[in-house]
Amino acid sequence: MADTLFYILAAGTLACGMGVVTARMPLFSVLSLLGSLFCLSAIYLLSGFQFLAATQLLVYAGAIMVLFLFVIMLLNLGDEAELQGHLGFSLSGKKGLIAGATALSLGLVGVVGAGYSTPFVANPAYERGVDDLNALATVLFSRYALPFEAASLLLLATMIGVITLAKRQRTTDAGAHPQSAPPSTDGETAA
Amino acid sequence: MITQDLVQVFDMLSEPAARMATAPMLALAVGVALYLLCEVIDLLRTARPIVFLGSIALSIFYELRILQADSAPGAVFDGTFIADGQTALWGILFLVGTLLVWAYSVGYYRENLPFKAEYDALILCTPVGMMLMVGANDLIVFFVGLELLSMPLYALAAFRRAKIESVEAGLKYFLLGSFSSALFLYGAALLYANGGTLALDALVAESNLATTGVALVAASLFFKVSVFPFHLWVPDVYQGSPTPITALMATGAKAGAFSFLIVRLTPLLPPAAAQTVAVIALVTMALGNLGALVQRDLKRMLAYSGIAHAGTLLLVVAAGVALGDTSGGEQAAWYYMGAYLFTATGAFGLISLLEADGARFTNLDALRGLAHSRPGIAAALSLFMLSLGGIPATGGFLGKWFVFAELVRADMIGVAVLGALFTVVALGYYLRVIAYLWMEPPPEGAALSNTQRPLTAGLATVFCCLGVLAMGLLPALFLDRMN
Numbered sequence: 001m002a003d004t005l006f007y008i009l010a011a012g013t014l015a016c017g018m019g020v021v022t023a024r025m026p027l028f029s030v031l032s033l034l035g036s037l038f039c040l041s042a043i044y045l046l047s048g049f050q051f052l053a054a055t056q057l058l059v060y061a062g063a064i065m066v067l068f069l070f071v072i073m074l075l076n077l078g079d080e081a082e083l084q085g086h087l088g089f090s091l092s093g094k095k096g097l098i099a100g101a102t103a104l105s106l107g108l109v110g111v112v113g114a115g116y117s118t119p120f121v122a123n124p125a126y127e128r129g130v131d132d133l134n135a136l137a138t139v140l141f142s143r144y145a146l147p148f149e150a151a152s153l154l155l156l157a158t159m160i161g162v163i164t165l166a167k168r169q170r171t172t173d174a175g176a177h178p179q180s181a182p183p184s185t186d187g188e189t190a191a
Numbered sequence: 192m193i194t195q196d197l198v199q200v201f202d203m204l205s206e207p208a209a210r211m212a213t214a215p216m217l218a219l220a221v222g223v224a225l226y227l228l229c230e231v232i233d234l235l236r237t238a239r240p241i242v243f244l245g246s247i248a249l250s251i252f253y254e255l256r257i258l259q260a261d262s263a264p265g266a267v268f269d270g271t272f273i274a275d276g277q278t279a280l281w282g283i284l285f286l287v288g289t290l291l292v293w294a295y296s297v298g299y300y301r302e303n304l305p306f307k308a309e310y311d312a313l314i315l316c317t318p319v320g321m322m323l324m325v326g327a328n329d330l331i332v333f334f335v336g337l338e339l340l341s342m343p344l345y346a347l348a349a350f351r352r353a354k355i356e357s358v359e360a361g362l363k364y365f366l367l368g369s370f371s372s373a374l375f376l377y378g379a380a381l382l383y384a385n386g387g388t389l390a391l392d393a394l395v396a397e398s399n400l401a402t403t404g405v406a407l408v409a410a411s412l413f414f415k416v417s418v419f420p421f422h423l424w425v426p427d428v429y430q431g432s433p434t435p436i437t438a439l440m441a442t443g444a445k446a447g448a449f450s451f452l453i454v455r456l457t458p459l460l461p462p463a464a465a466q467t468v469a470v471i472a473l474v475t476m477a478l479g480n481l482g483a484l485v486q487r488d489l490k491r492m493l494a495y496s497g498i499a500h501a502g503t504l505l506l507v508v509a510a511g512v513a514l515g516d517t518s519g520g521e522q523a524a525w526y527y528m529g530a531y532l533f534t535a536t537g538a539f540g541l542i543s544l545l546e547a548d549g550a551r552f553t554n555l556d557a558l559r560g561l562a563h564s565r566p567g568i569a570a571a572l573s574l575f576m577l578s579l580g581g582i583p584a585t586g587g588f589l590g591k592w593f594v595f596a597e598l599v600r601a602d603m604i605g606v607a608v609l610g611a612l613f614t615v616v617a618l619g620y621y622l623r624v625i626a627y628l629w630m631e632p633p634p635e636g637a638a639l640s641n642t643q644r645p646l647t648a649g650l651a652t653v654f655c656c657l658g659v660l661a662m663g664l665l666p667a668l669f670l671d672r673m674n
Contacts (some may be wrong), residue, residue, distance in 0.1 A: 106377065128252055141204075144268075150339060153223065154320075160227075161345065164306045
């Protein structure tokens, strides 16, 4: 029963993944991605990872997908032509084929790499249920305390980077109207 | 049960070894936070350089303490992070590189840069990432370090966002960098499926699955250090990025990835991989050197030269894999990278000074007759070119010497001879720069605007020159520290 369910869900994940790249409208791509994430979280649930499944739904299917939809609605990227206008290039046709072929070959690398010989055996040291929240927290704050803390610095750096790149440039000239000033103060002393 | 776990967690975090091992990174992280705070509070604005220099100095102090301690902290946090003399030496290298890049940035942007505080804070984040990378003994720690190094660099590459080249460089670096991160994660997932753990010392490549995983992880590292066939992004990104940031990418990012590749990953590779790595290294050297020969843009030329140098360093990996012992290779790699750091940072820094002085294009023609108008810059740039080319009495020569000695020790004479031949080809374009500097007449009526040059850039140049000469003439000074 569980096996059948797994194959159905796996097929669903793949089909939705195909939908993401083949859909003509960005909105359908996002919805396909949502379906793919749902199937994936169901697979987690099936394997006994309740916490991971819930996080997947809350963070990805919930927060991040909503952000995607917001951006698409806000920029009015309803159809492909609109998207091409914004991006300046198209990912359909030959380029899409190349991108798909690359992804497929990467996937094949894994399958071939796995070969027929390698059995997937769980490490006995990790037999204790990973989804045990208590154990998860302990690992996060002891063994992985360092990367956990470093991740906060990483998020800070990412935030600073995004703000500097996206924020409307402050002008150094006093008196100039902030909105009308050209964003040319990039440090180059004009020759 | 829960209290027991909590006690265990606190014990691990308050261990003296753990504190000692993380102190250099903590100093920098606190520095980043303080720096941002100083920007917000008007009264403290003038304290920003003090905070920057202070946190770097404190971090170097902590690294020195690890280096000189009777018993280095070793593996901490359940063995996921290692801090010993080796990682401390690399850490000092990262910190010095970051400091030099900062010093040149002051001269490059002068005062009229919006988001200057953010720029400096991002620069200050990168050595934390590099330290995590070199000390990582677990793939998760390494990945966080890699991202902590890459994320600031993506933003910094696109920092001059009014310039289309800079934005293009940032976007290219970001897209390809994300691709390489994905490769790394894929490899890590395969390794986990194989061994059920992400700890590096348990990842012995014995099955097809593990070999594929190690290959994918290595491919992602090859991207970071710009090795064939993952080097195509380098010229465009190096050319478009602000020049001090190019220096950081060429030296710091490369040093971080290479340190991990040599110190941690090389012992895991099977001896059979030595030939493959050697071939990749030689192809990289050939492509880099031949590509540099035809460049007229200085930054592109140095980008191709950087690819060639990455190839040379990869030879150390090949030798280490063949020997099954990396102790000699680690020294050679550190020395080579140290010499390259001083030289390349100095060279990129001088180019950034010329750009700030009004040389609009970083073309070779901009150097014509520079010895007459700017003898100091011309002399320093010549020294750096000689070191990049590996002329005796410079650090570059001894670095190459150690690399080829390691190859000979691994009985790879043919590879060593081919590599030495490629470095001779490289002399062609390095000497051409010197010829342009000293032997060409200065162009008519193209006087550079003689603006005041900030003190920091001058100090950085002097420091780079001294570093190159010290590594070339007084190797004992550095080698004693390594043993």
